[in-house]
Amino acid sequence: MDCNKQAVALMHKYMDGDLTQEEERRLRHHLQACSTCQNHFHELKKTTTLIKNTGPVSAPKNFTSNVMANLPKEKKKKRYTRFLQKHPILTAAAVFFILMFSSVFTTWNQDQQVTVSKQENLEIRDNTVIVPEGVTVNGDLVVRNGDLRIEGQINGDVTIINGDIIEGQADHQLEGIDSSTLQAYSGELTEVNKIHEWVWYQTKNAITSIFSFGSDE
Amino acid sequence: METMIKQKIKEVKKGDQSAFEDIVSFYQNKVYHICFRMIGNAYEAEDLAQEAFIRAYTNIHTFDNRRKFSTWLYRIATNLTIDRIRKKKPDYHLDAQVRGTEGLDMYSQLAADQALPEEEVESLELQTYIHKEILALPPKYRSVIVLRYLDELPLQDIAEILDIPVGTVKTRVHRGREALRKKLRHV
Numbered sequence: 001m002d003c004n005k006q007a008v009a010l011m012h013k014y015m016d017g018d019l020t021q022e023e024e025r026r027l028r029h030h031l032q033a034c035s036t037c038q039n040h041f042h043e044l045k046k047t048t049t050l051i052k053n054t055g056p057v058s059a060p061k062n063f064t065s066n067v068m069a070n071l072p073k074e075k076k077k078k079r080y081t082r083f084l085q086k087h088p089i090l091t092a093a094a095v096f097f098i099l100m101f102s103s104v105f106t107t108w109n110q111d112q113q114v115t116v117s118k119q120e121n122l123e124i125r126d127n128t129v130i131v132p133e134g135v136t137v138n139g140d141l142v143v144r145n146g147d148l149r150i151e152g153q154i155n156g157d158v159t160i161i162n163g164d165i166i167e168g169q170a171d172h173q174l175e176g177i178d179s180s181t182l183q184a185y186s187g188e189l190t191e192v193n194k195i196h197e198w199v200w201y202q203t204k205n206a207i208t209s210i211f212s213f214g215s216d217e
Numbered sequence: 218m219e220t221m222i223k224q225k226i227k228e229v230k231k232g233d234q235s236a237f238e239d240i241v242s243f244y245q246n247k248v249y250h251i252c253f254r255m256i257g258n259a260y261e262a263e264d265l266a267q268e269a270f271i272r273a274y275t276n277i278h279t280f281d282n283r284r285k286f287s288t289w290l291y292r293i294a295t296n297l298t299i300d301r302i303r304k305k306k307p308d309y310h311l312d313a314q315v316r317g318t319e320g321l322d323m324y325s326q327l328a329a330d331q332a333l334p335e336e337e338v339e340s341l342e343l344q345t346y347i348h349k350e351i352l353a354l355p356p357k358y359r360s361v362i363v364l365r366y367l368d369e370l371p372l373q374d375i376a377e378i379l380d381i382p383v384g385t386v387k388t389r390v391h392r393g394r395e396a397l398r399k400k401l402r403h404v
Contacts, residue, residue, distance in 0.1 A: 012391040016372060043402040044394060050401050051351065051366040054344050059249035060263055064242045067270045071234060082233065 003030075007037045011044055104202045114146035128166065161198070218243075222286050229277050237277075241270050244287065247368060248294045254363040255298045257352040265301060269294035285374070292378045295360055302356045343404065350400045358393035365390050 010027040013019045019027070031038050084091045116122060116129050119137050123130040127146045131137055135152035142159045149166040158165070222243065228236035248269055253262035272293050273280075280289050351362060364375045372390070376383040 008395075009391075012387075012394065015394070016387060016390065018387075040398075043398045046404075047394060047398045047401045048366060050343075050347050050404065051362065051397065052369075054254075054347050054351075054367065056246065056367075057250050057253050059245040059266065060259075063245045063249065063263065063266070064238060067241045067245075067267050068234075068238055070267065070271055071237065071274050072271075082235075 003034060003037050003040075007031075007034070008040065011037075011041050015044065015048065101199065104199050107202075115144040116146070117142040127163075161201070219286075223282060226277065226280065226282065226286060229274070234274075237274055240273075240286075244290055245270075247287070248290065250367060251291060251294050251363060252298050254348070254351060254367050255295070255356070255359055256301060257348070261301065265298050266294065269297055272297070285377075288374050288377050291364070291368075291370075291374075292380070295364070295378055299356055299360060346404070347401065350397060353400075354393055354396055358389050358396065361386055361389040362393040362397070 007027065007030050010019065010023055010030075013023065014027060031041060114124055114127050114129065116124065117140065119139065119141060121132065121135045122137070123132055124146070129143045129146050129148050131141075131148070131150045131152040131154060133151040137152065137154045138156065140156040140159070141148075141154055142161070143163055144161040145163060146160075147163045147166050148158065148160050222240060225236045225239050229240070245266070249262055249266040252265040252269070253259065256262050256265060269290065273290055276293075280286065351359060354362060360379060361375055364370045364378060365372070370378070372383055372386050376386045379386070
């Protein structure tokens, strides 16, 4: 066997774990006979052992945190998503408030038409609800998106949403309005004109209805 | 472990940056090791290893989950290191001495767990010598030797990392081994 080519090649094959049984037998046979190759083989084995024994090196301390600090910033959206995933109760509360307030806001912006609670004998003219003279309205009166002028009588509470109360008629004779017409409604007067008042009004109504529902039972 | 890493990669792909932290801490020593053995300088090794992880993060969507993540990551690290070696080639020999001493510092820190002072010095000198001899190899042999003997990777993995045929890996390992044999036989 040619020491320099064949034998050395077999040695390397052996170290890669590629040697067949036949080749292994041949190599062993040759090594027993040739001291030069034996020496060469020994040196190779020693070399690999030495290289393997240089030991592992560890990354410096704070390596991971340094890498993390140098990563490109992740998208804001993802950060929020993860925040929400970590705080489910907060998320539930946020969703609840968003839904609740959005429904209240939409009802505020909805129909700019004048609406009035169902009562007979009311006149509606140019966004103004008029309780005509000599008419007595029984029950609570709710006017939405319009003004209210009272010439007659109301027995109950008055709620005006997004509107004003007009005391009497401007072009009519002023002396016609006496203290009795000003006090034409026997109950509370509530005006709701601002959105926050509207929200407050809705919340109050909801709570009142919940409690009255409870008391009905 | 591999399944845990795969899971973390999925999370990173979805955009969860914090999942990448576990990947870094799991592979940091291996990647740093490859860089350090190939470049020979602790500061540069840290810089390269860090760069490798950042590249892996920004290109994570190109990683095919069916493949081995370690191979993909080591490939990024070795490519970066080989590029760096090529760029600094002109002052290569001037650097050699400095590199050796830095390696020495490195070992004096690492050698703490060794019992006998005499043995410590001996193995310290020896390790520094071997480290220097590996660094003296041409880069193409150095990379295969580092991957084969310091990380003990299979030849197939090395072929994938370096993107060369297994046969070429074998040839380079043989030549690298022979070159080192000539340097280390009198140790």
